[in-house]
Amino acid sequence: MLTTRHGVRVLAAADLDDFLALADQDPVVNVFAIHRAQTTSLEPRWLGGEMWGRFDGGVLVAACHVAANLVPIQAGPEDAVAFAERALARRRTASTIVGPQDAVQPFWDAVSGTWGQPRDARWDQRHLVIEGPPQVDSDPGVRLTARTDLDLLYPACVAMYTEEVGVSPEAGGGTELYRTRVVQLISRGWSFAKFDRGELVFKAEVACATRDAAQIQGVWVPPHRRGEGLASAGMAAVVDLVQTRIAPSVSLYVNEWNEPARRAYERVGFRETARFATVMF
Template sequence: MPLWSPSASADSRLARATDGAVRVLTGADTHALHQLLEKDLAANVTVTAAVRQRGTAERGKGRDGALLLGIDNDGASTGGQLASACWVGSNIIPVGADAESAELYGAAARALRRRVSSIYGRADAVLSLFEATGWGNHREVRAEQPLMTITGGPQITPLQGVRRSRIEEFPAVERACAAMFAEELGFSPYDHGASQYRARIRGLIKAGHSLVAVDPETRQITFKAEFGAVTDEVIQIQGVWVNPDWRGQGLAAPGMAAVVERGLQLAPMVSLYVNSWNTAAIRAYERVGFQRDGTYATVLF
């Protein structure tokens, strides 16, 4: 994947690559973008959280600031209700895109020449978008990841002792998060920037979105998870991990029940996505009460 180049504006690159079908959203598109995001709350929670935090659909500041792309229902270059959108930052996330519009976003991403760490979201859109980019330096394509949601209380007894992690526990939480990341993705989280990764973990702890269970004797973290994206409507869980020394003791499902219980205090729906081959995790989530809500896909770079 080539690097971003400042030799031409994003708008002119997009116009040439997509025959004017895709444009960069502006602050004037914020309301229409929120309406689009609300059509699929579980799938769009990451982008929804980011846009609400920013308060606008306007592109981010700086050369590498995240931007939002859009395609209008009427095909016009300005105005009109948005038919679909696409977040382009360190990750690419299509929003409400069918296969045809996803291909246009893939052409747009290729033209923008930005380095990203992943493409993820609803599977059909992600896979069409990725194919259209023509990028060949990816690490892995995870084409089937069940998206799962729960809106009621857990169906099993939650694990006692699951609580918010504390800032003084940062070193232990960081080790657990890094271990989970490397085990799950096959490479170190520090490959994409150690300072950014540590800042992300600190931010989760300070926000109360990092949850742990700690063994009272060894003080080791036995179970952990995070709320990776938080809105008033949906919480998305990420980073579920059981310490290898405590695996096989039935912590995963009760631990997740405790996480769901806390998540439902913040929003009426809790969601997550999981690799299709991780049947043990899927069974644990189903025991808690999660139900499938379609399929995600992730392309890792």
């Protein structure tokens, strides 16, 4: 049933085609939401939450993924406020709000007085895409990882996550869950790394993917090996592997202040297509 004021309701499997048509208006920016919809058919038990839709004249005009990650989809400021007002009627379940700036900012403005102080807020993240071949030579040492790499790969994943997010993924008893996630990425063929004399010197993963796009996460070089060009050559290799095996468009988003990473991605050939924002609790 629609809420009277805002035309917002929980989407279900019967809405999948309409949802995909909406998200496909920007299939690269919306790759996470499309991936989630296709793998769960919008069933709440598989989503671990809900997908909300906002309707105008019976037409789905915006959506919002509401689970551990709260992600607005094709939402303008008015849509974001409508979703925020629905969110305020229930307990916060999201640990992260992430998406295009022009939706995340008005959503946060509406809920911030109730949801409390975030652990971190990053208001200027550059969403980058590459659709053609890399502009630098690929590192031939970058390859798909295997279960036999786990003893070297897992500590690097923990280190990267802790450096990027500010807390360890193992905090609060999360070790087994996070280790399972790393193994899952290996099994899918979504984990890439380079090893040098028994040391991991570069890694990256695919976070989510569709037939149109794949989003990269977890790009990391150990601090003592930075400045050697490992990131740019490694990312060129990842782009080659992903475009060959998974999807033609490769995307990621990077914090505005992370100038070394931004320079590396620019050298590879990534270009900015949107601005993201992330609020973390």
